Amino acid sequence: xxxxxxxxxxxxxxxxxxxxVSRFRIAPPYLLPPPTTVxxxxxxxxxxxxxxxxxxxxxxxxxxxxxxxSIAGVLLGVAISLSRVLRESIYPLIAFIxxxxxxxxxxxxxxxxxxxxxLPIVTVFLCSFTPVLYTxxxxxxxxxxxxxxxxxxxxxxxxxxxFRVLIPQALPSILSSLKVEAVMAWKTCFVAEMVAMSSxxxxxxxxxxxxxxxxxxxxxxxxxALACYSFQQLFEWVELRILGRWGMESG
Amino acid sequence: xxxVELRNVSNYALRSVSIKFDDGLLSVVLGPNGAGKTTLxxxxxxxxxxxxxxxxxxxEVDHLPPEKRNIGYVPQTLALFHNxxxxxxxxxxxxxxxxxxxxxxxxxxxxxxxxxxxxxRDRYPRKLSVGEQxxxxxxxxxxxxxxxxxxxxxxxxxxxxxxxxxxxEIRKLHRKLKITTIFVTHDLMEAEELGEKIAVINNGxxxxxxxxxxxLPVISKYIQEANILSGDVLENYDFGLAxxxxxxxxxxxxxxxxxxxxxxxxxxxxxxxxxxxxxxIKVNTFKAEIKELxxxxxxxxxxxxxxxxxxxIHTAERIANLGIGDxxxxxxxxxxxKVVK
Numbered sequence: 001x002x003x004x005x006x007x008x009x010x011x012x013x014x015x016x017x018x019x020x021v022s023r024f025r026i027a028p029p030y031l032l033p034p035p036t037t038v039x040x041x042x043x044x045x046x047x048x049x050x051x052x053x054x055x056x057x058x059x060x061x062x063x064x065x066x067x068x069x070s071i072a073g074v075l076l077g078v079a080i081s082l083s084r085v086l087r088e089s090i091y092p093l094i095a096f097i098x099x100x101x102x103x104x105x106x107x108x109x110x111x112x113x114x115x116x117x118x119l120p121i122v123t124v125f126l127c128s129f130t131p132v133l134y135t136x137x138x139x140x141x142x143x144x145x146x147x148x149x150x151x152x153x154x155x156x157x158x159x160x161x162x163f164r165v166l167i168p169q170a171l172p173s174i175l176s177s178l179k180v181e182a183v184m185a186w187k188t189c190f191v192a193e194m195v196a197m198s199s200x201x202x203x204x205x206x207x208x209x210x211x212x213x214x215x216x217x218x219x220x221x222x223x224x225a226l227a228c229y230s231f232q233q234l235f236e237w238v239e240l241r242i243l244g245r246w247g248m249e250s251g
Numbered sequence: 252x253x254x255v256e257l258r259n260v261s262n263y264a265l266r267s268v269s270i271k272f273d274d275g276l277l278s279v280v281l282g283p284n285g286a287g288k289t290t291l292x293x294x295x296x297x298x299x300x301x302x303x304x305x306x307x308x309x310x311e312v313d314h315l316p317p318e319k320r321n322i323g324y325v326p327q328t329l330a331l332f333h334n335x336x337x338x339x340x341x342x343x344x345x346x347x348x349x350x351x352x353x354x355x356x357x358x359x360x361x362x363x364x365x366x367x368x369x370x371x372r373d374r375y376p377r378k379l380s381v382g383e384q385x386x387x388x389x390x391x392x393x394x395x396x397x398x399x400x401x402x403x404x405x406x407x408x409x410x411x412x413x414x415x416x417x418x419x420e421i422r423k424l425h426r427k428l429k430i431t432t433i434f435v436t437h438d439l440m441e442a443e444e445l446g447e448k449i450a451v452i453n454n455g456x457x458x459x460x461x462x463x464x465x466x467l468p469v470i471s472k473y474i475q476e477a478n479i480l481s482g483d484v485l486e487n488y489d490f491g492l493a494x495x496x497x498x499x500x501x502x503x504x505x506x507x508x509x510x511x512x513x514x515x516x517x518x519x520x521x522x523x524x525x526x527x528x529x530x531x532i533k534v535n536t537f538k539a540e541i542k543e544l545x546x547x548x549x550x551x552x553x554x555x556x557x558x559x560x561x562x563x564i565h566t567a568e569r570i571a572n573l574g575i576g577d578x579x580x581x582x583x584x585x586x587x588x589k590v591v592k
Binding site: 144146147149150151152153154155156157160164165168169171245246247248 | 293296297298316317318320322323324325326327328330332333334343344347348375376377378391392395
C-alpha cells in the first residue's frame, strides 16, 4: 500500500492534533497519552522483548487454530457436499451455527476445555471452522454439476475430482470467507486471552488496563490492527493472484 | 467405432426408450426442452441410473461406470475446468489415467492441432471466447480417444452466425474421425444441417426416427407446428426463385439451384399473413376459408383451407369479427418459405 500525499497529510494532521490535545492538557495525558509517547512505549516494548514474546504467543494460537479450523472446514465441507442427503440434512444446522459469534462460547469453553493453552486455540478453531465449512458447502453448491460428470467420463477418481476439480472451482467462495475469518480469528483470540489467559497480547492489554497504562493499551491495539490487516492482505493477495489468473471473480 | 443401442430404457425422465445409433454416424436427437434429451446422453455415459439396458456393439455395458465406457461427453454448459489452462484441461483425462508424460504430450498436441487451438494452449477458459471454449471442450472429450462422442446442445449460448460455422466444423470433424456421435438439440436448423439420422424425442419417448425430411410431420406434431407442402417444380427462375405446384396450389418458393423434381417446403404458421380484404400484391396470395379457430396461451390458432390445402396460422391476437366459415385471404411471404432438401 502506498500513501498518496493527501492521505499522508490527513494522517499527520490527526496525529498532530492528538499530540497538541495531550500536550496542552486538554485531555489528561494518563487518559490520552500523545502519539509520540505511544510510539516510544511501543518501541520500548519491542526492544525489551515483552511485546514480541506475547505477540508470538498470540500469533501461534491464531495460526494453529485458524489453519486446523479452515482445513477441517474445507475438507468436511467437501465431504458433506458429496452426499446430497447429508448436505440437505446438516446444512440448516451449520448455517445456524455459522452466524453465532464464537466469543459468546468462551464461558462455556472455559468449563469444557479448561483454562489452558488449548482454550484460545479451540476458540479460534471454532471461529474459523463453521464459517469456512458453511461457505465451502455453498461454494461447491455453486459449482456446475456437469463438471463432476465430465471428470468422471474422463476417468477421474473421487479424490481426483475433489482435489483437482471441486475445491479449486469452489475457491472463490472459500477464499473470500478465509479473508474475513482470518481477521475474525485475531479478534476472537484477543478476547479469549483477555478473559481467561495469562499470556498473549490480550493478557498484556488486561494488565496494562489494570495499571492504567493507556500507552501500552494503544500500542497493543496498533499491533492488533497491523496483524489483522496483514492477514487480510495476505488472503486478498492470494485471491487476486489465483482468481485473477483464472479470470474468476471473487465470491 | 461403436454402435449404440438402448433397449427399454426408463428412469425419471425417459419412458421405455429403445433406439439404435448407427456405427460411425452423426445422429441428432431433437426434442423440446424437458423432453429427456440430456438424460438420454447421461444414460449412455452411465452418469445417471436407469432400468433397461444400454449396448455398445451388442454388448451390455450397464455394469460399467462412466470411466470404463470410453465416452467423450460435452455438456451444455461445457463444464470446462476453470482452474486449468487449455492444455491442462485437455490433458486431464490422460493424466488421471496415468499415461506416460510423452504420450500425454503427444496426444494433447494432436487434438489441439485437430481443433486448431494450439495457440490457446496456455490460456485459461474464462479468458476465451465462447467459440474457443467450445473447441476446448470438444478437444478435452476427444483426447481420451473415445469410441462415442456425446454433444449436449453445445451451441446454445452462441450467436447464430458463429453457430453456422461451428456446425460445419462439427461435420468436418466427424467426417475426419468417423466417430459415432450423438448430438442433442432443440434447434430444427441444427438438426437439419447436422443429422444424417434424426430421432425425435418428446416427453421421455422416442416418437420417430429417420431423415429430417421423413421426420417433418413428427416434428410438426411434437416440436414446432409447421405447414409442410410437397410439390413438383413447374418452373425455375434465374433469380433464385421457382414455382412449385402442390395439388391445386401454385407457390413461388426460394430455390437457389435449378431443380426439377419434387421438393418439400415448410412454412412457419406465425409467418402466414391473414387478411379479410384482398391484399394489393397477389404473389403467393390465396383465397381461403376458415375451418378452425382456437385460442392458446400467447397466440390464436387458425386452420384454413386454400385450394384444397390445409394451412395452420398462428396470430398474436384475435382478429375481430372472424368466425368459422368466413372467407379470407392468406399471404405467404417468400422469404419465410424454407425448402427442405
